[in-house]
Amino acid sequence: MNERVAVVGYKQTKHTFDSPVARERMIYELVKSLFKDLGITRDDIDTFIFASNDFTDGRTISEVYTVPRIGSFMKDETKVEADGLSAALYAYMRILSGLYETALVIGFSMAGSEFRVPLTQAYSLDPVYERPRGIINYYSTSALQASAYMKKYKFTEEDLARLTVKNLQNANNNPYAARKEPTASVEDVLNSKPLYLPIRQAHVSAYADGACAVILSSKKAAKKFTDKPVWIDGVGHFMDTYYIGDRDLLAMEHLSAAAKKAYKMAGIKNPKKEIDLAELHTNFASEEPVFAEAMGLFKPGSGKDVVKNGESGIDGAMPVNPSGGPIGANPINATGLIRLAEASEQLRKEAGKNKVKGAKTAVVHAQDGPGAQLNTVFVVRR
Amino acid sequence: MTQETRIIENTWDLTAYQWKIESDALDLYVKGLKDKKILGRKCHKCGTVYVPGPTYCRKCFIDIDKVVEVAQEGVLDAFTVNIADVKGNLIEHPYITCTVKLDGTHSFLMGILEGWTDWRSVKEGMRIKVVWKDVTQGALADLSHFQLI
Amino acid sequence: MKRNVAIISVGYNGRFVSKRPDINIPELIQPAVDNAIGKTKLKHDQIDAYVVGNMHTFEGINQPHLWASDHFGGSKKPVMRIATGGSTGASVYQAAYYHVASGLYDVVMAIGWEKHDEGDAQVGLMGILLPEAFSMFNFGPDMSEDRGIAGLGGGGSTGGAAFQAMSYLTKAHAGIEHIDRVAAMMRSNAAKNPYAHLQQPGCTEADIAKTPIISYPLRYGHTCPTSCGAIAMILVSEEKAKKFGITDRVAWVKGLGSGASDATTGNIIEGQITDPAEQYMCKVVSKKVYSMAGIKDPRKDIQVAEVYSGFSHQDLMWPERLGLVDEGKSPQMLDNGSFAIDGELPLNPSGGVTSTNAIGASAMVRVGEAALQVMGLAEGGHQVQRKIENVVAHGWGGLFQFVTVTVLGRTPVKK
Numbered sequence: 001m002n003e004r005v006a007v008v009g010y011k012q013t014k015h016t017f018d019s020p021v022a023r024e025r026m027i028y029e030l031v032k033s034l035f036k037d038l039g040i041t042r043d044d045i046d047t048f049i050f051a052s053n054d055f056t057d058g059r060t061i062s063e064v065y066t067v068p069r070i071g072s073f074m075k076d077e078t079k080v081e082a083d084g085l086s087a088a089l090y091a092y093m094r095i096l097s098g099l100y101e102t103a104l105v106i107g108f109s110m111a112g113s114e115f116r117v118p119l120t121q122a123y124s125l126d127p128v129y130e131r132p133r134g135i136i137n138y139y140s141t142s143a144l145q146a147s148a149y150m151k152k153y154k155f156t157e158e159d160l161a162r163l164t165v166k167n168l169q170n171a172n173n174n175p176y177a178a179r180k181e182p183t184a185s186v187e188d189v190l191n192s193k194p195l196y197l198p199i200r201q202a203h204v205s206a207y208a209d210g211a212c213a214v215i216l217s218s219k220k221a222a223k224k225f226t227d228k229p230v231w232i233d234g235v236g237h238f239m240d241t242y243y244i245g246d247r248d249l250l251a252m253e254h255l256s257a258a259a260k261k262a263y264k265m266a267g268i269k270n271p272k273k274e275i276d277l278a279e280l281h282t283n284f285a286s287e288e289p290v291f292a293e294a295m296g297l298f299k300p301g302s303g304k305d306v307v308k309n310g311e312s313g314i315d316g317a318m319p320v321n322p323s324g325g326p327i328g329a330n331p332i333n334a335t336g337l338i339r340l341a342e343a344s345e346q347l348r349k350e351a352g353k354n355k356v357k358g359a360k361t362a363v364v365h366a367q368d369g370p371g372a373q374l375n376t377v378f379v380v381r382r
Numbered sequence: 383m384t385q386e387t388r389i390i391e392n393t394w395d396l397t398a399y400q401w402k403i404e405s406d407a408l409d410l411y412v413k414g415l416k417d418k419k420i421l422g423r424k425c426h427k428c429g430t431v432y433v434p435g436p437t438y439c440r441k442c443f444i445d446i447d448k449v450v451e452v453a454q455e456g457v458l459d460a461f462t463v464n465i466a467d468v469k470g471n472l473i474e475h476p477y478i479t480c481t482v483k484l485d486g487t488h489s490f491l492m493g494i495l496e497g498w499t500d501w502r503s504v505k506e507g508m509r510i511k512v513v514w515k516d517v518t519q520g521a522l523a524d525l526s527h528f529q530l531i
Numbered sequence: 532m533k534r535n536v537a538i539i540s541v542g543y544n545g546r547f548v549s550k551r552p553d554i555n556i557p558e559l560i561q562p563a564v565d566n567a568i569g570k571t572k573l574k575h576d577q578i579d580a581y582v583v584g585n586m587h588t589f590e591g592i593n594q595p596h597l598w599a600s601d602h603f604g605g606s607k608k609p610v611m612r613i614a615t616g617g618s619t620g621a622s623v624y625q626a627a628y629y630h631v632a633s634g635l636y637d638v639v640m641a642i643g644w645e646k647h648d649e650g651d652a653q654v655g656l657m658g659i660l661l662p663e664a665f666s667m668f669n670f671g672p673d674m675s676e677d678r679g680i681a682g683l684g685g686g687g688s689t690g691g692a693a694f695q696a697m698s699y700l701t702k703a704h705a706g707i708e709h710i711d712r713v714a715a716m717m718r719s720n721a722a723k724n725p726y727a728h729l730q731q732p733g734c735t736e737a738d739i740a741k742t743p744i745i746s747y748p749l750r751y752g753h754t755c756p757t758s759c760g761a762i763a764m765i766l767v768s769e770e771k772a773k774k775f776g777i778t779d780r781v782a783w784v785k786g787l788g789s790g791a792s793d794a795t796t797g798n799i800i801e802g803q804i805t806d807p808a809e810q811y812m813c814k815v816v817s818k819k820v821y822s823m824a825g826i827k828d829p830r831k832d833i834q835v836a837e838v839y840s841g842f843s844h845q846d847l848m849w850p851e852r853l854g855l856v857d858e859g860k861s862p863q864m865l866d867n868g869s870f871a872i873d874g875e876l877p878l879n880p881s882g883g884v885t886s887t888n889a890i891g892a893s894a895m896v897r898v899g900e901a902a903l904q905v906m907g908l909a910e911g912g913h914q915v916q917r918k919i920e921n922v923v924a925h926g927w928g929g930l931f932q933f934v935t936v937t938v939l940g941r942t943p944v945k946k
Contacts, residue, residue, distance in 0.1 A: 110401075238609055462748075522670045
């Protein structure tokens with residue numbers, strides 16, 4: 001068995017709302033240039049793991065045509081049908097087992113231009129009671145959560161707008177983000193189109209065309225790739241119950257459990273102190289305080305103060321989504337993996353304008369399902 | 383357990399997608415067909431010849447751009463005889479669909495095989511040649527069929 | 532140092548059948564889970580994590596494990612979803628193996644299922660090619676009546692399988708009667724497996740030969756049914772197996788691997804360079820797996836094979852590609868009775884995929900059946916009576932391009 005696994009390479013596309021190239025070209029160019037950056041060939045990779053979904057690809061067995069496009073022709077390949085961070089988790093397990101030394105993980109989608117995201121999301125709802133009625137969906141579930149949080153903790157629409165603007169500004173400084181709204185103001189957010197109140201159009205993440213590839217390696221093999229490995233020191237993933245009425249949307253106990261498990265593995269006792277930044281997979285801006293608190297990064301219900309004091313800003317005590325997060329780009333299936341790449345970039349001190357000073361430990365999160373039913377958490381260290 | 387069941391009608395609506403397909407390989411192939419040529423791409427590193435030819439090599443994982451015209455003769459690789467419709471009724475004129483490997487290529491092309499009278503005498507490895515439509519217009523249909531030599 | 536992993540239980544929801552209008556997907560999965568747990572002394576909450584999968588486009592429900600999580604016990608537990616086409620079940624099982632082998636979890640459940648009556652399998656399969664086929668229309672294919680999909684330059688699923696079957700027959704100097712014969716053997720094996728779908732006791736070559744030809748040399752009787760069913764397996768670490776006091780009736784995972792080539796037979800957009808009849812990856816992966824399992828000569832050291840054959844000719848082809856039989860010698864093995872349940876190399880005692888095919892379950896059923904054979908627990912008369920040390924289970928999927936292989940054995944590989 002391998003004892004420690006590292007992120008040794010990562011790359012993401014410049015995400016867009018209408019990719020000029022097809023998915024095949026997009027992932028080929030991405031993996032090719034990642035290999036070039038690292039000075040490796042496809043033979044240096046032991047196992048290839050896709051994160052894609054037949055519904056977001058609009059194809060049965062979505063990797064049929066993409067297999068050779070990531071260098072996995074005649075190689076060991078498999079597919080996780082969930083967010084890319086789940087695929088990274090699987091790659092991590094494969095390397096830990098000692099049967100593999102290196103793995104390439106790739107997540108991608110054409111969520112910006114090829115399909116309407118709410119439609120593919122609707123396909124994952126209970127087909128008997130929920131899908132036909134169209135009342136419960138990913139938007140309304142998150143709206144219920146947002147409204148519960150706002151009511152309980154006096155988190156106002158202005159607070160939510162401020163938080164959205166923080167992420168938009170971070171996204172604006174992120175060269176990979178698709179959504180660029182440098183002039184967006186709190187008023188703009190407050191006046192944006194109401195969807196499922198309190199959720200407005202401006203709060204919705206930027207569903208985009210894009211991809212992200214990450215290479216993981218055992219400690220033994222890491223030297224071949226980089227002298228700046230980012231270690232995966234803790235992981236956790238948990239699923240919540242399905243029906244919204246059965247869940248505590250505010251407590252997010254399964255997310256707490258995933259985070260606690262990852263912290264325990266990484267030997268973190270006080271996440272508020274020991275973690276330097278968080279990259280969260282939020283489909284809506286309103287999820288940020290709920291998730292961050294469930295993960296123990298802030299005191300429960302402190303969202304209002306956090307926004308007021310700028311604690312989650314790049315220069316704050318606990319920067320959340322310094323990359324801008326999915327508000328800047330949400331290429332489904334890649335989004336959680338991008339969080340891992342962004343966090344790695346921060347820890348390697350390679351982040352550009354969004355650099356978090358002195359960051360040594362980061363927590364990374366990804367979600368799947370309505371109202372973040374399935375959550376994955378990684379703790380990474382430089 | 384009750385026998386009464388409610389069936390919920392729902393669909394996976396494939397028309398909801400607007401796919402982008404990379405067509406470098408087909409563009410080149412169809413362009414060649416207009417001039418009654420079979421064009422593909424060859425990897426400058428490993429020599430693999432693809433028809434239709436993508437702009438990268440699957441084996442070497444590198445960009446390739448060397449356009450090659452390949453032979454219009456080759457060997458019959460595999461085939462199947464369509465002697466009945468899906469309900470099992472014998473059809474009047476059985477036809478053969480096949481894959482062929484044109485000389486000098488490493489990939490397979492599919493199409494209709496003609497030039498036989500009794501399908502039982504058709505064997506893999508037989509030589510074939512490309513037969514064109516009289517008038518070509520730069521479409522897949524320009525290549526009419528493969529003919530046993 | 533490798534961590535040894537064992538399969539300690541295999542459960543089905545019941546017999547695989549064409550239609551289950553009385554239940555939905557979660558209700559299809561739950562009995563398989565209960566069955567697998569019920570065969571052990573474990574309780575539901577002792578399962579540390581779940582790995583699940585099916586081919587969700589077939590039923591038109593995206594990631595149905597979300598909806599089904601309460602039914603299989605996944606709520607408040609770690610759950611991972613894997614899907615790789617026909618090989619899904621085996622890929623799910625392999626991921627469950629790595630959950631344990633990584634040291635992160637000790638007791639993991641793998642679940643595969645399909646509820647084919649809730650969708651149209653042909654439409655689901657067409658979904659593989661649809662975008663590419665649409666694209667072909669822009670390039671002026673010949674769609675005149677007698678050409679059909681051949682005008683596109685593709686063969687469809689049965690068409691592609693028929694090419695492969697013809698290639699196989701030519702290379703093995705065999706005839707359609709061999710495919711009839713192996714198909715008949717699978718249906719009669721299935722009659723001895725209480726969970727199999729198409730059970731035809733005493734099915735003969737002549738019975739199969741009566742079925743209509745779809746695409747020569749493939750007949751209707753050479754194809755698989757579309758079934759509804761679920762399978763669940765429990766995998767545990769060696770330490771846990773010892774702790775539970777169950778090291779005798781378990782199947783140890785001795786070797787496993789997977790591989791992918793390009794899409795063959797249907798790759799109409801870019802030239803395919805892989806021969807679908809050769810199945811080169813199956814040879815590469817099985818060699819790797821045997822070496823991991825410490826198997827020097829698979830012909831001697833493997834006693835039973837469960838292979839994934841969507842079409843009957845593949846029941847002859849896979850044993851050769853897996854190195855269990857010399858190239859082209861399967862028809863001979865079939866004729867001399869070697870593949871029978873009481874033969875030298877029993878092939879698919881369960882009846883195989885041509886008797887039962889709930890796609891997301893099928894490749895895991897191969898592994899589960901292999902495990903049952905090793906444990907000596909196969910029910911209804913399909914248990915092989917010879918002494919079994921090792922069994923190979925094989926999975927296949929994608930457009931003739933994915934392969935999974937695993938070897939299960941009575942004793943773990945020495946560390």
